[in-house]
Amino acid sequence: QVQLVESGGGLVQPGGSLRLSCAASTNIFRESAMGWYRQTPGNQREMVAVISSDGFTVTADSVKGRFTISRDNAKNTIYLEMNDLKPEDTGDYYCKGLDGATQTAYWGQGTQVTVSS
Numbered sequence: 001q002v003q004l005v006e007s008g009g010g011l012v013q014p015g016g017s018l019r020l021s022c023a024a025s026t027n028i029f030r031e032s033a034m035g036w037y038r039q040t041p042g043n044q045r046e047m048v049a050v051i052s053s054d055g056f057t058v059t060a061d062s063v064k065g066r067f068t069i070s071r072d073n074a075k076n077t078i079y080l081e082m083n084d085l086k087p088e089d090t091g092d093y094y095c096k097g098l099d100g101a102t103q104t105a106y107w108g109q110g111t112q113v114t115v116s117s
Helices: none
Strands: 004-007 010-012 018-024 034-039 046-051 057-059 067-072 077-082 091-099 104-107 111-115
Touching: 004 091, 018 034, 018 091, 018 111, 034 067, 034 077, 046 067, 046 077, 057 067
Parallel strands: 010 111
Antiparallel strands: 004 018, 018 077, 034 046, 034 091, 046 057, 067 077, 091 104, 091 111
């Protein structure tokens, strides 16, 4: 069974940092893109950052310069380093992986990030 498990969310003050992790139960994503998405209150789910199998990244303008996505294929894990967090970053963060062989997308259960003083 394919599973993506996020961790690392929590409560942080504005200007603080968090590091999210997403561990896959399988290596089927090693040859395809993975990414982080978020759903903030009152908004639709949006892309935060994606990373290709060879490390090419795309980051949303709203977090560019503050968030960094990376991956460790040996551990079947991707990360999202979040710095200078703002209250508007509050939301549920989801990991997504694409099985390149079947074009099936898989989602994690999400991890909550709250930025508040």
